[in-house]
Amino acid sequence: MRLRPEIAAVPPYQQGRPAPEGGFKLSSNENPFPPLPAVVEAVQREAERVNRYPRPGSPLLQQALARELGVDAERILIGDGSASLLQQLIHAVAGVGDEVVYAWRSFDAYPLFVRTGGATPVEVPLGPDHEHDLDAMAAAITERTRAVLVCSPNNPTGTIVDPGELEAFLDRVPSDVLVMLDEAYVEFVREPVPDGIALQRQRDNVVVLRTFSKAYGLAGLRVGYAVGDPAVLRGADLTGVPLSQTALGSAAAIAALEHRDENLERIEQIVQHRDALWRALVDAGVAVPRPHGNFLWVPSRPGQEDAIHDILFANRLVAKVFPEGTRISVGEPEADELVVAAATAIQALQ
Ligand SMILES: Cc1ncc(COP(=O)(O)O)c(C=O)c1O
Numbered sequence: 001m002r003l004r005p006e007i008a009a010v011p012p013y014q015q016g017r018p019a020p021e022g023g024f025k026l027s028s029n030e031n032p033f034p035p036l037p038a039v040v041e042a043v044q045r046e047a048e049r050v051n052r053y054p055r056p057g058s059p060l061l062q063q064a065l066a067r068e069l070g071v072d073a074e075r076i077l078i079g080d081g082s083a084s085l086l087q088q089l090i091h092a093v094a095g096v097g098d099e100v101v102y103a104w105r106s107f108d109a110y111p112l113f114v115r116t117g118g119a120t121p122v123e124v125p126l127g128p129d130h131e132h133d134l135d136a137m138a139a140a141i142t143e144r145t146r147a148v149l150v151c152s153p154n155n156p157t158g159t160i161v162d163p164g165e166l167e168a169f170l171d172r173v174p175s176d177v178l179v180m181l182d183e184a185y186v187e188f189v190r191e192p193v194p195d196g197i198a199l200q201r202q203r204d205n206v207v208v209l210r211t212f213s214k215a216y217g218l219a220g221l222r223v224g225y226a227v228g229d230p231a232v233l234r235g236a237d238l239t240g241v242p243l244s245q246t247a248l249g250s251a252a253a254i255a256a257l258e259h260r261d262e263n264l265e266r267i268e269q270i271v272q273h274r275d276a277l278w279r280a281l282v283d284a285g286v287a288v289p290r291p292h293g294n295f296l297w298v299p300s301r302p303g304q305e306d307a308i309h310d311i312l313f314a315n316r317l318v319a320k321v322f323p324e325g326t327r328i329s330v331g332e333p334e335a336d337e338l339v340v341a342a343a344t345a346i347q348a349l350q
Pocket of ligand 1: 155
């Protein structure tokens with residue numbers, strides 16, 4: 001059996017370790033709150049109809065989001081997670097011989113989706129404060145570039161892009177290059193952020209991606225959406241699997257939107273918790289950049305990964321360890337003391 005060469009060349013995905021006995025899984029930026037009762041009820045109601053296929057395109061959720069965001073329904077594409085939509089968009093615009101520019105380190109699915117589509121990743125190192133270097137990203141665009149990804153807040157470093165700097169960057173991107181604004185964590189930001197919805201209205205080459213997995217706590221149901229030019233979304237739709245968004249997921253997302261106030265309250269609690277944990281880390285002398293998502297970034301050096309896994313294990317934590325640092329999700333408050341102890345020990349390795 002022969003795999004396509006671009007698939008055979010993809011490095012294996014690094015699986016996370018399981019949570020130790022009685023420990024805390026802080027490795028996937030999940031929402032620690034269980035689903036709202038209204039969400040569970042909506043899923044149970046919908047469960048009685050699972051002998052039927054879902055409606056193509058999840059039109060009820062599409063309409064609910066159109067009302068919520070104040071955009072035409074045709075400018076919204078529902079996906080089974082925003083990761084699927086990222087893959088669909090990348091595969092719709094970039095193939096063999098094309099390039100896709102993104103900051104690095106960022107969401108680890110980006111290189112995977114670019115490579116499986118046959119295109120070439122162009123990774124632009126983050127700046128000194130773990131932020132996107134938009135000038136360097138603009139300079140990395142060539143005639144081969146078909147797409148650019150901007151992740152704000154950036155997974156895994158938690159940094160955000162400045163609205164003015166993003167607009168200046170977009171002015172430098174050719175109008176036939178797709179810009180994907182990945183806003184998976186936007187609901188946790190308390191600073192001025194670019195208005196992605198307004199930007200995509202003014203620029204046909206901008207698509208905004210959001211998810212119900214994080215702030216709305218529906219990670220297990222896989223619901224995300226893209227907002228942008230209908231022609232671009234049509235292309236992305238064609239590269240996806242028909243009917244892959246489940247009716248259960250759509251019903252849960254509609255219920256989550258209908259109970260917006262309860263969700264906003266929970267999001268606010270996570271934000272307050274994040275900021276308190278960040279302050280505790282800074283007070284303990286750990287150099288953690290100001291977080292804007294639901295996770296914290298503890299920088300380290302390549303080669304320290306095994307020692308960091310040992311420290312996390314000793315503190316009954318699972319977090320995501322990269323060569324440049326460790327991403328720790330803001331989870332159960334009971335884990336906070338362990339997080340401070342682990343982060344302090346990680347910093348002491350340097
Ligand atoms: C930056 C970013 N984008 C997109 C996603 C995908 O989220 P989902 O596919 O659950 O919607 C994630 C998930 O971790 C993420 O961190």
